[in-house]
Amino acid sequence: MNTSRALLFLTTAFLLVTGLIQQHFLVGRLAQPQTKSPLTSPPSSTEVPIPPTASPVAVQVMKPPMPYLYPVHKQIPPAKALRQGLATQAGKDPVTCAVHAVPSLPHTPVEGYERFTPMHVERGTLLKEFYVEGFGKEDGLFVRERGGELRKDAWWVPDEGNIPCTKEAQEGIWKTQHPDDCKSAMFLQTKLKEKAHGLGSALSLVVHDLITSVAVGRVLTVQSRKWFFASDSCGGDGWGCYFTAPSHCPVPQEHAVTVTKSSSKHKIIAKKTLDTKGMSRNDLPRLSKILSPQCVESVARWASDPANIYLMGTFEKGSDPLLTWWMAQTLRYLVRSPQPWFSKAVEINLHTMGFPWANGLVFEQLRGEIAKFREYYNVFGCHDVNTGAYMKWVKRMVEKHKKTEIYVSGNTPHANYTLLKSSHADLHTTIRSTWEHPAIAVSSESQRWGASTMVASWTDFWAGAASSGWVCIIQSNWCRMINFLRLTAGRAECPFIDLGMAMMIPEERGEHCVVRSDWPTKPFSSVLKKLT
Numbered sequence: 035m036n037t038s039r040a041l042l043f044l045t046t047a048f049l050l051v052t053g054l055i056q057q058h059f060l061v062g063r064l065a066q067p068q069t070k071s072p073l074t075s076p077p078s079s080t081e082v083p084i085p086p087t088a089s090p091v092a093v094q095v096m097k098p099p100m101p102y103l104y105p106v107h108k109q110i111p112p113a114k115a116l117r118q119g120l121a122t123q124a125g126k127d128p129v130t131c132a133v134h135a136v137p138s139l140p141h142t143p144v145e146g147y148e149r150f151t152p153m154h155v156e157r158g159t160l161l162k163e164f165y166v167e168g169f170g171k172e173d174g175l176f177v178r179e180r181g182g183e184l185r186k187d188a189w190w191v192p193d194e195g196n197i198p199c200t201k202e203a204q205e206g207i208w209k210t211q212h213p214d215d216c217k218s219a220m221f222l223q224t225k226l227k228e229k230a231h232g233l234g235s236a237l238s239l240v241v242h243d244l245i246t247s248v249a250v251g252r253v254l255t256v257q258s259r260k261w262f263f264a265s266d267s268c269g270g271d272g273w274g275c276y277f278t279a280p281s282h283c284p285v286p287q288e289h290a291v292t293v294t295k296s297s298s299k300h301k302i303i304a305k306k307t308l309d310t311k312g313m314s315r316n317d318l319p320r321l322s323k324i325l326s327p328q329c330v331e332s333v334a335r336w337a338s339d340p341a342n343i344y345l346m347g348t349f350e351k352g353s354d355p356l357l358t359w360w361m362a363q364t365l366r367y368l369v370r371s372p373q374p375w376f377s378k379a380v381e382i383n384l385h386t387m388g389f390p391w392a393n394g395l396v397f398e399q400l401r402g403e404i405a406k407f408r409e410y411y412n413v414f415g416c417h418d419v420n421t422g423a424y425m426k427w428v429k430r431m432v433e434k435h436k437k438t439e440i441y442v443s444g445n446t447p448h449a450n451y452t453l454l455k456s457s458h459a460d461l462h463t464t465i466r467s468t469w470e471h472p473a474i475a476v477s478s479e480s481q482r483w484g485a486s487t488m489v490a491s492w493t494d495f496w497a498g499a500a501s502s503g504w505v506c507i508i509q510s511n512w513c514r515m516i517n518f519l520r521l522t523a524g525r526a527e528c529p530f531i532d533l534g535m536a537m538m539i540p541e542e543r544g545e546h547c548v549v550r551s552d553w554p555t556k557p558f559s560s561v562l563k564k565l566t
Contacts, residue, residue, distance in 0.1 A: 096540065098549045100415040102557050106352035111340060116539050119340030124427070126529035128394035128503030129435045132195065139380055139496045140190040142177060142278070142371045164379040164489045177374060178274070179282040190370035195524030198336045199329035203363045204370070204522075206324025210248050211367075216283035221302040222247045223290040226258040226272060233263050233491040234445075234511030237365065240273075241518070242308060242315055244280065244364040249319035250296050250312070252303075254280045257290075263488050276492075278371040309349070316351045318360055333359055344508040344517065345535040348413055348558055353535070358518070365515060366522040376492075383474065383493040387466050389500060391439065395466070396431045397501035398424055399443035399513055400450045403483065406510065408554035413509050414537040416547035417554075423546040424505055425457050427531045431503040432461050441501050444468030444475065444485030444494035445512045468494045499523055508532040 100107070110116075188204040213219045224243035226236050240256060247254040256273040258264055264272025273279070290304040296312030305313050321330045336342060337355035346352045372380075381389075400421070407417040432438045440458055442451050444467055451469050458465060469475045474490040485494045498504075498516035502525060506513035517530060536542040 096415065096538075097544060098415060098547055101555065102412060102415075104348035104352075104412070104558075105350035106345070106348050106413075109350065110345075110353050110538055111343070113539050115340040116343070116535065119343055120531070120536060120539065120542075122339070122341035123529050123531055124430060126503075126527060127434055128396055128431045128438055128529055131528035132394075132502040132525045139372060139377055139499075140370065141377050142374055143189065164383065164492075178278055179371075188370075191366060191522050192524040195526055197359060197362060197521045197526045198332040199325055200363065200366070200522050202325055202329050204367055207244075207248060207363060207367045210251070210324065211253055211281040213253065213283065216253075216281075219283050220252045221255050221283075221286060221290075222250070222252040223255050223257055223302055223304045225304065226256065226261040226264075232445075232511060233495065234513075234515045236261065236263065237368075237515050238361075238511045239308070240368060241361050241365045241515075243305070244368060245319065245360050246296075246305070246313040246317070247280075248323060248364070249317055253283055255285045255302070256280065263491065274373075276373055276376045277369055278373070280368060315347070315349050315357070318351070318354075318356060321356075343535060344514075344532045345414055345538070346508055346514060352413075358521075361514075362518040362521040365518045369519070380493055380496050383471065383489070384497055384500070386471055386473075387468065387493075387497065388464075389497065391500065391502075393437040393439055394431075394435055394503060395439050395441050395501040396428050396503035396505065397441045397443060397498050397516070398428055398446075398454065398504070399498075399506040399510065400424060400446050400454060401484075401507070401510055402450045403447060404553065408556060409509055410507065410534065411549075411553070411555060412558050414534045415549075416537050416543070417550055418548040419507065419533045419537065420546050420548050421453065421457060423533050423536070423542075424454065427505045427533075428458065429461060431505075431529055432458075432463055437463075438503075439464040439466060441465075441497060442467040442469070443498060443506070443512070444490050445483075445510075447484050448475075448481045466497075468497070495519075499525075501525075502528045504528075504530045505533065506531075507534045509534045 188201050188208070191200050191204055193201065222243060224240050226240065240254075244254050246252075256279070258272030258274075261272035264275050268275030286302050288302060290302045291298065291300040292306050293300070293303045294306050294310060296310070296317075309315060321333055325333065333356070337359065339355075342355040342358065343353055344355075344358055346357070351357045384390075402418065410419075411417050428440060432440065440461070440463060442454050442465060446454070446467075446469075448469060451467060455465050467475075468485055468490050471490075471493070474487065474493060485491045495512075495516065498512075499519040500523075501520070504513070504517065504520070506516075508514050508517060513532075517532075520526070520528065520530075533546070537547050
């Protein structure tokens with residue numbers, strides 16, 4: 035008996051020591067965050083062989099090291115595949131890639147829609163807030179769907195230049211939100227954030243909830259009475275002020291029941307959290323719910339290309355191209371039918387900044403604010419990416435054609451906009467931005483956070499989607515939403531550099547990753563392991 039216990043003890047000790055040795059050599063030690071300026075380069079990274087059953091990120095020695103291991107990091111492919119994807123994106127041409135005749139902002143055909151004029155609009159308050167003058171009576175038009183008839187073969191997306199099967203996907207989503215019998219329909223309510231959260235964050239929430247609606251067989255309804263990005267002039271319907279509703283079905287009068295799982299039988303429900311059981315960001319619908327077998331295969335092939343991997347968060351599917359595909363399709367569906375006044379107002383403001391662009395236009399966004407540093411640190415292990423990365427990738431795109439211009443997002447704080455503008459001076463090209471708009475680049479808050487005002491945000495959103503090359507960090511909801519929009523706007527073959535994902539490539543990380551000991555390092559949750 036004593037001999038058995040001794041053998042058990044020795045075996046356990048041996049396995050424990052072996053595991054610690056393997057962990058030490060495969061993962062590397064967690065170093066203290068480095069203090070360095072944004073333009074200083076840390077040492078180059080190295081790689082070690084990847085065992086077949088191990089997580090790529092977990093066994094890759096990163097410098098600076100990855101501080102935490104989240105579910106998403108187990109899904110990221112090895113650096114070799116990421117290099118391939120980055121090279122594919124960098125090789126695309128920002129001038130010849132886009133279907134330039136296709137506007138990023140579709141114009142709703144008024145025929146077949148019911149016209150109406152909401153409260154306050156006749157006084158012109160809303161139009162004044164958008165700095166639009168000279169509107170005629172028809173220009174201030176609002177419309178809503180009359181019924182459930184799909185018109186003009188998903189007219190809101192172009193026939194080419196999109197991610198696979200976009201037309202079929204849009205028709206499929208449309209059918210899920212337009213049941214034959216509205217009385218028997220079940221509903222999911224999404225509630226737009228009421229306080230001054232960013233537009234990208236608000237849109238991301240609605241997009242995830244529409245994906246859930248498709249997955250669980252419900253019709254989405256948007257509650258937005260106190261939405262920050264909806265003017266008081268909208269008369270209480272924030273979403274309907276800018277876009278027609280997801281469905282023609284009347285919203286039930288009963289209150290939504292907050293649920294903790296997807297199996298609820300209530301007529302109208304609301305998720306308790308973004309990741310409610312069975313309705314989380316990891317719970318994607320089957321492609322076959324809206325696509326033919328041929329299209330299911332096409333989307334699967336697209337998702338297998340490392341060029342289509344973006345780093346969108348710490349959750350399990352945060353780097354899954356299929357999630358990107360679904361989010362791109364559902365965002366396009368949600369904004370498929372802009373209110374006619376809104377299309378006109380945005381178009382006028384874009385024209386003030388030089389739209390339509392005559393040449394290729396490279397979009398870049400540099401947040402550079404401490405509120406994002408903790409997010410970045412948790413997702414890709416860097417507080418920020420230095421300006422050298424922006425300069426390098428923008429320069430490569432611009433130099434492909436001498437007439438290519440640069441668009442600096444208004445969601446970039448003014449100090450960073452000034453920095454980028456001066457950094458690109460040697461490229462001798464036109465630099466555009468909402469910061470150059472004579473009316474909408476205002477307010478002290480905007481100086482810190484960028485395009486925080488209603489009109490500046492909406493204008494910048496569509497300007498970003500109308501570009502033909504992008505350099506930004508997908509972990510920013512703004513960059514993320516613009517990426518989704520361009521994938522269904524005839525611009526899917528244009529170059530897009532996600533600097534967050536680039537930081538998972540050792541040599542890119544070594545050159546551009548910024549880590550500072552005086553910036554936030556607190557993890558997001560307990561659902562992780564430290565890399566020790």
